Amino acid sequence: MASAVPAQVQSNPAPAPQLQRGIVKTVLSGCAVIVRGQPRGGPPPERQINLSNIRAGALARRAIQGQPDTKDTPDEPWAFQAREFLRKKVIGKEVCFTVENKTPQGREYGIVFLGKDTSGENIAESLVAEGLATVRREGIRGNNPDQVRLCDLEDQAKAAKKGQWSEGGGSHTIRDLKYTIENPRNFVDSLHQKPVNAIIEHVRDGSMLRALLLPDYYLVTVMLSGIKCPTFKREADGSETPEPFAAEAKFFTESRLLQRDVQIILESCPNQIILGTILHPNGNITELLLKEGFARCVDWSMAVYTQGAEKLRAAERSAKERKVRIWKDYVAPTANLDQKDRQFVAKVMQVVNADAIVVKLNSGEHKTIHLSSIRPPRLEGEEKNKDKDKRFRPLYDIPYMFEAREFLRKKLIGKKVNVTVDYIRAATSAMETGGVPAFPERTCATVTIGGINIAEALVSKGLATVIRYRQDDDQRSSHYDELLAAEARAIKNGKGLHSKKEVPIHRVADISGHTFFFTFVTSKYNWNNVMHYMSTMFVCAGIECPRGSRNMPGGMQVAEPYSEEATIFTKELVLQREVEVEVESMDKAGNFIGWLHIESVNLSVALVENALSKVHFTAERSSYYKTLLSAEETARQRKEKLWANYEEKPKEEVAQFTEEKERVAKYRAVYVTEITDGLHFYAQDVETGTKLESLMESMRGEIAAQPPVEGSFAPRRGDFCIAKFADGEWYRARVEKVESPAKVHVFYIDYGNREILSSTRLAALPPAFSTRTLPPQATEYTFAFIQVPQDEDARADAVDSVVRDIQNKQCLLNMEYSGAVCPHVTLQFADSKDDVGLGLVKEGLVMVDVRKEKHLHKMVTEYLNGQESAKSARLNIWRYGDFRDDDADEFGYRR
Known part of the structure; x- marks a missing residue:
């Protein structure tokens, strides 16, 4: 307010008072206001204007603190009402005013108008008219029309008995001010x-x-x-x-x-x-x-x-x-990070501690992430470590540390999470930490899964506490308030660290190096409310992995090729996962030797399949020997990693070995359950049919007693599960592909058919009915000695014929030779013993695949004779006339 400054002292005769403007900041009483100007780069100047020629009652005053001779003074009658009348009318509004008089003490008296000019409401006149102020009649000059008007307004208020001129004296207008509150x-x-x-x-x-x-x-x-x-x-x-x-x-x-x-x-x-x-x-x-x-x-x-x-x-x-x-000088904690480094999705590979995890980025890099603003459980009364020789304490010795890590392990391990980096905690030196070993740089972040803040979940269960910061410390969780609220709930409900109950005790027995005789292994058992655990070294049976580097008496032993890759593969597959083990024996050091299974995957087989291990001769006596050999053969054919320099045996040697074999006709009864569009089929062994029926009956009984919760199963590729078929019954299945929750591709492992279902029709496979209890009963086969037509119509005719003849029927099956995808077999009708594949050839629905093996020569000749018969009769694919084999295209049609 450039004009709101003390009036200039002028020489006589004084000019008319200058009109000035401002904003009413405060109403001090019914006859005094503070007017301020417009701000210009900071708080504006202000001045007190007392209304000329009127007086309103004085407001209450509190005794001056520390001066016992002063005391509280109450409101004068109608004083507060006058202040309120004026406050509601002018506070925060623009007014114009003239200063008519200024005392030696600097007090200014003038006339205030509401608005930008004198055409607005005269504040003093409004107060007098309402009987909320009195006119100072002493010194009134009769030739001043403004003063005369004030007197007239006062006389009118008196006549109307307004405000302080009303009957009763106004004691009811005095406030009962309360300056203090007892409680x-x-x-x-x-x-x-x-x-x-x-x-x-x-x-x-x-x-x-x-x-x-x-x-x-x-x-x-x-x-x-x-x-x-x-x-x-x-x-x-x-x-x-x-x-x-x-x-x-x-x-x-x-x-x-x-x-x-x-x-x-x-x-x-x-x-x-x-x-x-x-x-x-x-x-x-x-x-x-x-x-x-x-x-x-x-x-x-x-x-x-x-x-x-x-x-x-x-x-x-x-x-x-x-x-x-x-x-103005603020620098964000993550200012030096790119957006892709601030927010990303990663897979949790390891839970290091109750506040730290190791994740795998899309680039394949492993990164340690610390949960922002929380502290894992500590021993009661534990102070900062100032003793360099202080020994490491296992997590089992620290109350609730084991529970905290287990909570994270079960929630996160192997799953994808969303990571939002909140800040990077700089590395600290020993000098900065008072002699404590230095901490490396830490990436502190908020980690969520399914919309749940993992740190908040830990704190709410009383498995972690929230770090308190200095007020100027900006390096904290972006959800710090939620963490504090979660901690308050945990304290109120007595959860975990805040519980008054007895602290859980965990006893861990390291049985490595000891000899035991047992029929099964358990990892955990409860005895008198104390959780007991066993810890031991476990060696995978049947394989030989490359050795890593290690210290030897003669120096450091260099790591064998692909040892690090094998270690990483195993870590990513089984580290901190719940697994099943089959113990077969012990080595000289007392370590268990056996087979480790995780989600129906045999770790030994997985390592061999990925060319990170070779089959050891000790696997010959195992039931997994054939599976291991098949996996090793597949890895050899790919010629990667351990088999990168593998040389196959000369074909002459293979042919010689093959010629010495004889065809073995050992037919077994099977039940054909599914035919594919490529003329492959799935069949169950009749011998194990009763086992499947018994398993299905028991499984459905358990499901009926404890129905699965709809939508509780989150399918992932490769998971074994149960699926509800169109008949309303549940069957064992494997997830092959997940497009969306509404489109999950499943394969029924006991019947061979496939279907696309909603995840609401899937549920977890009960452990009692897993593939280890009974292996998948549907095995894939294809017909030996035949070529499937490439033409879609011709192939459809062949498939229709096979479906009509053998689907859902019992047949006799004999293994003839192996194939890249599945075994090639001959199939006979159970009653007539006629060869199904030969019948397809004779009907002109397929062509013959000529095999060169000597022991198959008789069968191939029989099939070729059947093909010639179909040609002569011009059946199906041969219906276009006579021609030689070399004159036919890949579809069986003449060129």
């Missing part, structure tokens, strides 16, 4: 966090205000919940020094709330300080202060903020990003 905490609690009407009477700084609570006239100091503005520091000499932006923050709050009608939610009263939130029709001042960079969030009072702590964090984050005011 502030009970007072706040009694309001149940309901909004209370109030008038803001004074602004101490941007976040601390004095409010008059209505209608009971409690005068209280309120600190805004969740934030803190820069303050004015009181010096030893009594003066005040403003912190940076303190004056601006104060003006920001004053210009919006001072002497405004507001609602206050009184939220808490710790240490006699009332915390609250002030609500105004134009907005929440707490959020506005944060958004404009006039305040920062405060953890200790954020917990009681009832309007949503996330709104305050978002407002503060906005100010930080824009670097406004107190955040």
Whole structure:
């Protein structure tokens, strides 16, 4: 307000008073206001204007603290009503005024008009007309029309008995002001966090205000919940020094709330300080202060903020990003990271501790991630480690540490999670940590899975605590308030670390190096409420992996090729997973030797299949020997990793070996369950049919007794499960592909058919009915000695014929030779013993695949004779006329 400055002393005769303008900041009483100018780079100048020629009652005053000779003085009658009349009319509005008189003490008297010019309402006249002020008649000059009008208005108010001229004296207008509250905490609690009407009477700084609570006239100091503005520091000499932006923050709050009608939610009263939130029709001042960079969030009072702590964090984050005011020099904790490094999806490979995991990035890199702002369980009373020789404590010795890690392991291991990096904790040297060994750089992040914040889940179960930070420490979780709220719930409910119950005890027996005789192995058992565990070394049977580097008496032994790859493969497959083991024997060191299974995958077989191990001769006596040999042969053919330099035996040797064999006709009964479009078929051994029927009956009985929860199964490729078929019954199946929850491709392992189902029709396979109890009963075969037509119509005719003749029927099957996909067999009808494949040849539905092996010569000749018969009769694919074999194309048609 450039014009709101002390009036210039002019020489006589004095000119007419100059018209000046400003904004009403405060109404001091019914006859005095403070007018401010427009801000120009900071709080504007202001001046007090007393209304000329009138007087309103004096407001109550509190005794001066520390001066016993002073005492509280109450309101004069109608004083508060006059102040309120004037406050509601002019506060925060533009007025114009003239200064008519200035006393030697500097007090200015003048006339105030509402609006930009003198055509607006005369404030003094309005007060007098309502009987809320009296006219100072002494010194009135009869030639002054303004003064004469005031006298006339007063006479009219008296005649109408308005305001202080009414009967009764006005004692009922005196407030019962309450400057203190006997028990502030009970007072706040009694309001149940309901909004209370109030008038803001004074602004101490941007976040601390004095409010008059209505209608009971409690005068209280309120600190805004969740934030803190820069303050004015009181010096030893009594003066005040403003912190940076303190004056601006104060003006920001004053210009919006001072002497405004507001609602206050009184939220808490710790240490006699009332915390609250002030609500105004134009907005929440707490959020506005944060958004404009006039305040920062405060953890200790954020917990009681009832309007949503996330709104305050978002407002503060906005100010930080824009670097406004107190955040002008702000540097984000992740400012040096690219977006792809701040947020990414990764697979959890290992749970290191209750607050640290190892994840695998899309690039294949492994990275350790620490959960932001939480601390894993510690021994009670444990202080920071200042002893360099302090021994490592296993997690079983620390209460709830085992439970915390187990919680993470079961929730995360092997699953994909969303990682949002909150900050990078710089490495610390031994000097910085008071002699403690240095910590390397840590990537601290918020990790979520399925929308669940893992750190918050840990804290809510009492399996971790929340780290408290200095107020200026910005390196914290982006969901810090949720963590604090979760910890408060855990404390209230007595969960985990906050429980008063007896701490669980875990006893671990290391049985490595000991000799035992047993029929089964258990990893955990409960005895007198103490959990007992066994720990041992386990050696995979039947394979020989490349050795890694190790210290030997003669020096460091160099690692064999692909040893590191084999180790990584095994870690990613089984580390911290729940597995099943078959123990066959022990080595000289007392280590168990056997077979390890994870989700129906045999680790030994998996290593061999991936060319990271070779079959050991000791596998010959195992039931997995053939599977291992088949896996090794497949790996050899790919010529990768361990088999990169593999040389096949000369074909002459193979042919000679083959010629020495004789065809073995050993037919067995099978039941054909499915025919594919490529003329492959699936069959069950009749011999094991009763086992399958028994298993299905038991499985369906268990499912009927305990139906699976719909939608609880999350299918993954390769998972074994149970699937509800169109007949409403459940069958064992394997997931082959997951397009979406509504489109899951499954293969029925006991029947050979495939189907696309919704995940709601799938459920976990009960362990009692796994493939280890009974292997998949549907085996894939194809017909020996025949070629399937490439033409779609011709192939469909052949398939239709086979479906009509053998599907869902019992036949006799004989293995003839192996194939790249499945065994090639001959199939006979159970009653007539006629060869099914030969019948297809004779009907002209397929062509003959001529095999060169000598022991198959008789069978091939019989098939070729049948083909010649079909040609002569011009059946099906031969119906276009006579021609030689070399004159036919791949479809069986003449060129």
